[in-house]
Amino acid sequence: MIIVDDCIISDNLADVRFSCDLEKCKGACCVEGDCGAPLEKEEIAVLERIYPEVKPYMTPEGVAVVESEGVSSLDVDKLPCTPLVNNRECAYSVECEGKTLCAIEMAWREGKIDYPKPISCHLYPVRIEDYGEFKAVNYHEWDVCRCALAKGKEAGGRPLYEYLEVPLLRRFGRAWYEELCEQCRNRK
Numbered sequence: 001m002i003i004v005d006d007c008i009i010s011d012n013l014a015d016v017r018f019s020c021d022l023e024k025c026k027g028a029c030c031v032e033g034d035c036g037a038p039l040e041k042e043e044i045a046v047l048e049r050i051y052p053e054v055k056p057y058m059t060p061e062g063v064a065v066v067e068s069e070g071v072s073s074l075d076v077d078k079l080p081c082t083p084l085v086n087n088r089e090c091a092y093s094v095e096c097e098g099k100t101l102c103a104i105e106m107a108w109r110e111g112k113i114d115y116p117k118p119i120s121c122h123l124y125p126v127r128i129e130d131y132g133e134f135k136a137v138n139y140h141e142w143d144v145c146r147c148a149l150a151k152g153k154e155a156g157g158r159p160l161y162e163y164l165e166v167p168l169l170r171r172f173g174r175a176w177y178e179e180l181c182e183q184c185r186n187r188k
Helices: 041-057 060-069 103-109 119-123 143-154 165-172 174-185
Strands: 002-004 007-009 093-096 099-102 126-130 135-139
Touching: 002 174, 041 060, 041 103, 093 103, 099 103, 119 126, 119 165, 126 165, 165 174
Parallel strands: 007 135
Antiparallel strands: 002 007, 093 099, 126 135
C-alpha cells in the first residue's frame, strides 16, 4: 500500500500496466454497469452550468432523461452519479463510428466548455472512495477493460499511475502526484 497525504493508494497503481483500447472495447465502460459514473457533489453544479453546451452533442434519449430526471441521479448507495438511459448507458454517452463516446468530452474538445468530463470517468479504471478521515484510491478491475490490460503490456508497460497522470494531477494536484511517483519508483 502507498500513502500520500490522506490517501491510501493500492499498489496496483504502480503494478498494473493499462492503456485504453477504444478500438476493441468500443467504450463499454459508458454503457455497462449497474449505475452511472460516480459524481463528486460539486460536479452537479458544473453539469447544470455546462448542460446547454453539452446538449447538442447528446442523443435524444439522453436529453430526455436529463430533462426529466436532472443532470445527475443517485446510485443504490444514494451517492450522486450520472443518469442512465433505460438503466443501461450513461445519458451523456453518444455512439460515434461504432464507439461510445462522451458528449461532455466532445463539447470540451471543441472548446465549448471548460470541463473535460466527470473526474471518475477521467480517472477510470481508478476509483476513489471517501471514508472521511482518508480516501481509498483503488484500481477497479473489470472484464470490459481486459483489452486495455493487454494493450498496456504491449505499449511499453507504463504503470497505471503514469498512464493516468493528467487526471491524477487534475484531482489531487502536482505535489500529491509527484509524491505518488516517488513512492511508486522507490517501491521494493
